[in-house]
Amino acid sequence: MARKVRGKRSRECDQNQCEALSSDKDDSMHPHDSSSGSGCVAAVEADDDTTRDPTQELCAKRGKTCDSHDTKGAMEAIRGLEKSRCSECQARARWLCLACRKTLCTKNRAADHLTTHLKDSDHRVYVHLSKGRVMCLACDVELEIKDQSRDQRLPPKVKEEETMQVDVESLIPSVSTTMAKASKPFKKMSSVDTRGNAVEPYALQSRPIMSNIEDEDDDIRPKGLSGLYNMGNTCYANASLQALVNCPPFSDYFRRKSGLSAYTGGSGQSSSPFISHAFMQLIQKMWSPQRIPAIYPDNLLYHIRNKCPQFSGYTQQDSQEFIRCLLELVHRELGRPVYAHEEAAATAWKRKRQNNNRPTNEREKETRWRRRSSGSGSGSGSTGENAGDSGWSSDGDTMLSGEEEINWKHVRMRSVVSDVFDGLMESSIRCLTCNNVSTTPETFEDLSLQIASPSHHTPTIDDEEVPGGETDTWMWSWARWLTSLSSWFVPPAVSLEDCLAAFYTPDRLIGDDMYSCGKCNKLRNGVKSYRVTKLPEVLCVHLKRFSHDQVAGGAKMNTRVTFPLAGLDMSKWATETAGESEYELCALVCHEGATMESGHYVAIARNEIDGNWYEFDDSTVTKLDAAYVLTKDAYVLFYQKKQDLRQERVRDTVRQMMSPRAIASSPLTDRHYISTEWLERLSTFAEPGPITNYDFLCPHANLLPRRSEHVTVICTPVPTPLWRFLNQTFGGGPSVSQLHYCAVCDGRAKGLIEKRKREADNLRALERSMQAMEARSPALLYSHHIPEPSCLSKTWFGDWEKFINDPAVEPPGAIDNSSLLIKSPEGKARLRPRPHCLKVPREFYLYFQSIYGGGPEVFSIDGDQPTEEKAAEVVRLADLAIAAERQRLQQLQQEEAEAAADSKEVSDLERQ
Template sequence: MSPAGCPHVGGWKADGWRQNLRLIYRCFVWSGSAETRTRKAKSCVCHACGAHLSRLHSCLSCVFFACFAKKHIHEHARSKRHHLAVDLLYGGIYCFLCQDYVYDKEMEQIAKEEQKKAWKMQGVGEKFSSWEPSKREVELLRHNPKRRRITTNCTIGLRGLINLGNTCFMNCIVQALTHTPLLRDFFLSDRHKCEMASSSCLVCEMSQLFQEFYSGRRSPHVPFRLLHLVWTHARHLAGYEQQDAHEFLIAALDVLHRHCRDDDGKRTSNPNHCTCIIDQIFTGGLQSDVTCQVCHGVSTTIDPFWDISLDLPGSSTPFWPLSPGGEVSVLNGEGHGGGATTLTDCLRRFTRPEHLGSSAKIKCSGCHSYQESTKQLTMKKLPVVACFHLKRFEHSAKLRRKISTYVSFPLELDMTPFMASSKEKRMNGQHQQSADAFCSDNRYSLFAVVNHQGTLESGHYTTFIRQHKDQWFKCDDAVITKASLKEVLDSEGYLLFYHKQLLEYE
């Protein structure tokens, strides 16, 4: 595409050109409503050969559709001297005099506005949703394979990422972030107001990345600008060596958080008082209760978190004995068949009381002296997206290895047993006996799983992502393939992303 613009566009513009261009984009490029999709499926045929399958362009000077690959649109331009046409697949403007796709600021703005309207109509901004075509559309689309993706199996948002040299650690996290519903809604609605140079703002680059993912293009995207910004703002990740996907996730969230603005238009570095989109989605509150063993006084602190790192059996850190079955496991749809460790087991271990011992005495505010104590972690505030990091890579002075222990994780997860409020109820003798007693507000649905294959020294990252309500796809850099739910739940699991089923609004 020519970045300098086209001198022939100005000669084409006349009274009413904006409305005419909007109609082309609305009805034949980014068609969003049932009416315009029907019109598109019915009308978009080459007027020269009647083909649907060839790459069609629409003349900007008259009502004429024709193939680009078969040169029918070229013949029309030459005979009629109509030198501008719109690519009906990607929306680009082609000039037959320049012999290239050209850029015009006004026309680009119109195209973007109509694209956003179409996305809104298609339900891109709704949680795990898809829109369904009418019966009339189904009949028309059945005869046009090029448009069959406009169904409940719509694959918009699925796009591979080119590996730029051991960058699978970045690609797998990008896939998880671009399929995070609320983050997707934020970026596709252009709500980011940048105060930095766009060339150095990671939020601007992520916004552009979302536009690329949801543009409808299927060719793999090359995330070279994202990689450059990561190297610039997180220098410990620079270079072509393989990096840790979890480390990249935290670094990316940190930079995005620093480059975002909160609702008051002020940039903040305090996660406790930030309302930027990153903290709205990913930040939870972890409560730490330290109890004196002498006076039983409790000291409580609450710290923000973006993810929860969980120890696994097989690590050098002792993993407490597991009890088969149990109320919590049943609630979360997990069993202990064959003694398999579950995600619930890991969370129960994470939130169990821990005796700190004589070597870690604290000064008790009640006793006014150093005493032994116990410490217990619980969830004070749950994030919209809960990310669980299974600690598979063990690094110590004597040991560097990968822990491949299989951990069973559920499709739906109830976090109520691990809440600070549940602990208080148990201490007050209010025991919950059944799943019905648990609050549905704390239920989550799995939507992305990052896996690592190989060893600590040589490995590869892939991601399973959830499309709509019940479809799963495996993202392996540039290659995306359909996956079954069994493949997802049987995978080893390194990072597990869960989305809250019910959202709270203030």
């Protein structure tokens, strides 16, 4: 079917009028065709040809008879002709006739050569030179481009039958073809072909960028002070929700949205984001102008308990565990894939920003070093860091052409949860023998800290030198005795920084804790340390107050931990590139009681409107003094990055540039498009990071197909001066002034849809065929000759199932069964004890391998796996036996047919 263009409708013509459909104000896309004799509508007999193109039926409905709509070569024909001149005059050409390859103008001062050519000739298919739209102008129908044919775009298996009549022999390849892949890469196209239909600018509306939650009644009772009713020992959930709601970078994401379908990554997942939607509704009620005193969180708890049954019932639960589960569920529902080209672009921008912030002398030294490394002279190629960068250009954007290889395997999943709470940490182990250092990056959502022992920080004889003299020694002993005695009356206290220091103190890996050095290839003593490489926007700190062993049960550690309301500096344990390191407390969860199974949870949070502290005790909300907050025993703390003056000045500048007067003075055509999610981060984040327009763009800087449906929501048009200011301030991109659908990615998305359906249908057909063969003769199956079933990695099969069920998931890579095997020093391989595998018939394994390749083939046996030569011999004998059985059945079927024919002939003779 012809693609529908947003903002335009195909209109049928009557006998008196033929209305023109224009792509721009001087382009006539539907000239009047007077050659039909009696206007535009004529009776057309129904065509019995079943192979007629669907667009020809539209032509018939509009009174036209088009024999064919051949669009082959349309995109190749317009290459280099975007700014060509008309073949009849010197006016700028707008259209190209695919029949005679003439370039034609429309409605200039001299004439309308497109309409004239359409009347004088029988040529009906034309392509727009700048927009790449192919039209049948005789009947006003947009045509599908056939440059990417179905046979070229899809793997060879697509050319198989479309019905469920599947040839089992073609689905089960022989041993000689098991390593052959059935999938070919998608057709590579040039950058000209990536641009499809344009999105009209009037389809997108400018919206407020900087959020403003204050109102005139804030001094009486600010918003966000609604309590939550206890629904049967649910204080742990109420305290957790109140703490999260008062983290502005997180809760502001949900406050003004009418729905979340546009922000689910366009995955089209079968299940809607019920938990995220219920959480959004709860936040909007708590921050509504009506200032509801208390709310029932029943809808949210219902959906959470469906996913996490451990929170069902009326028993007390752990608040920190509830926070983790809720954030994980929201992350799954709102997560979108991040691909390698996005990570490369962000890394290149970060490297460039760091290089610009370095002193000039250091940059000059590095430049001289690179020149010496790459060699001098004009003939030497440039190497080094700059030559290998594959990110945004100096202007902040780089788009890939259609001919470049794109890795569609996502690197990670990204959501508002990861943007707010995720940080990066690097663990390094240094070998004490060879000094080799191995590093491993880790992502953390919170820091779980052991509470440091107070005695560890009390001065002792071992820690400090004892003063000289007997009198001094006697006084020192009395001081120690008084200190220990005071601990019986005043609970000992440690600071939050002490707990952080203990967490980041290097650990010595000696004795039983020795590690395997990759350089020495032996167990060695080492030192393990952690450093933060990226600090999160909101730092969640969990103090381990409860023991979970069988002896102590759920006993609680009542050691008092002091914490700062502001000025928490993480620079001591972070690298220089980790970002802003100073934090301010925004919320905390406290536990009152002796054990984990009993007690009560409350939340304390700072209201972002009036800056005061409030205690949320279920449905009761009480105003507190800051000094009283410092006396509470914290369990989970939420620290937000400090908002510096520079960021506030940037926001003020953005508000001025987005004022109604500034918008009215800027031309409507002078617009750029920015990710709406990034603009939301600009409102509340201390470090919003580089502009990430890949939220709605594909690698070719056109609209991402799976998110194009929500283009009016996920991107925001801003004046070009504002775009330049934001790009110079934060970097990133790509720069987008016009939105187009991507021809390459759209064709690829359609191909993946057909691939999903084809693989699922063929697998079901294979299963039914195997059942039929087993009923006919078990000797036709591999299981009759090879009793041991094949093994398939559960991880890989899970990725394949996700690909089949979720349109946002890319196809899995090659089958990787190497994790199922253990190799001995002699080179023999055995199946791991309790391997994470799926036992399948060998026919299934061969089917998957014929499409994706990979291996190795693993059999479910207790002993050693057969060698490649032995396995090939066993399979060869099985293939011969199956072929012999198939031939025997065919011969038997032929004999039965001949016997039936002879019997019929005898009966006919007897009747005569």
